[in-house]
Amino acid sequence: MVLNALIVDDEEYSRKSLYFLLQENCPEVTIGAIAKSVAEARNLIEEQQFQLVFLDIAMPKENGFELLPTLQKRNIMVIFTTAYDQYALKALKAEAVDYLLKPIDIVELKTAVAKAVDWAELIAQKDNDQVRNEAIRKEEKSSRKLSIPSTHGFNVLETDDIIYLEADSNYTNFHLKNGEKVIISKPLKEFEDSLSNVDFIRIHKSVMVNFKFVQGYSNKNGLQIFLTNNVNLPVSRRRSSDFLDRAKQYFNR
Structure with a gap:
């Protein structure tokens, strides 16, 4: 200097x-x-x-x-x-x-x-x-809420209420911690950039999960994760290395 x-x-x-x-x-x-x-x-x-x-x-x-x-x-x-x-x-x-x-x-x-x-x-x-x-x-403040379109306008979801997102062709299913499933007429890619900054990670071409609800993972029969709502999801081989790195960072912080 x-x-x-x-x-x-x-x-x-x-x-x-x-x-x-x-x-x-x-x-x-x-x-x-x-x-x-x-x-x-x-x-x-x-x-x-x-x-x-x-x-x-x-x-x-x-x-x-x-x-x-x-x-x-x-x-x-x-x-x-x-x-x-x-x-x-x-x-x-x-x-x-x-x-x-x-x-x-x-x-x-x-x-x-x-x-x-x-x-x-x-x-x-x-x-x-x-x-x-x-x-x-x-960034965290702006990203804690997610605006999603509805039939007559839009709804606002708290990102902490989203367990995981699942692609279904050009639609995305939001699985919420209260057990509800919200279907949005947008592809998963539309939400990836805004959610990746708040502890979400793409584990598969069709799935994005919130680390907050991950309670374990196993590589016994291919890498899979266990969520708090008793759902098990596979992690694709291509994304497994990134998932493990991010998991170490998240759970050791």
Whole structure:
């Protein structure tokens, strides 16, 4: 991971020195811009996206701490760079990645950058997990109900109420846990994509079952499964490997 960084320092020598040190020793960082003041830094942050700011503290007009609300609003990490050690506690309370005293030591700089990269990767992983979990929740929510056509409109079935589906030419028989059988004038293929995301699996060209109602299987006389409604169904040889893999995943989760 490469972080786009902003250097904020009112002293030209400090800006150039830090830029050189980063260029020579920290390939994980790209310097996207350099600012001479907090006001200039705010403008740059409005124009560009930064993951990290190297921030001096003692500057004219506004000190580095006055930039923190802008950085926190955008979740930008900060490494303080200052010649004064009396700000260390305040910097830590501001949840800075690190606090470097000038003149900046190369080893300490590399350690601080490594911390920033670790933080960024953790944040990215957390964000990815949240996005993925939200997508799964939305998918499950939308897939828990299945709309099926009826003579005068449509009916809605809870997928958890469906034990298995059975193809019958261009019709599909829905076998429900209450013992009912609902016949729909659509082929089984029409339902396969929407149901495969909610624990259903095609075990035969004519049958799709809900893992929730599978209570066992045997390969004694060809692979077959036993359902909770006392129905036994064969698994085709072509689909047996996929069924066994999915069964292990389902029952071990």
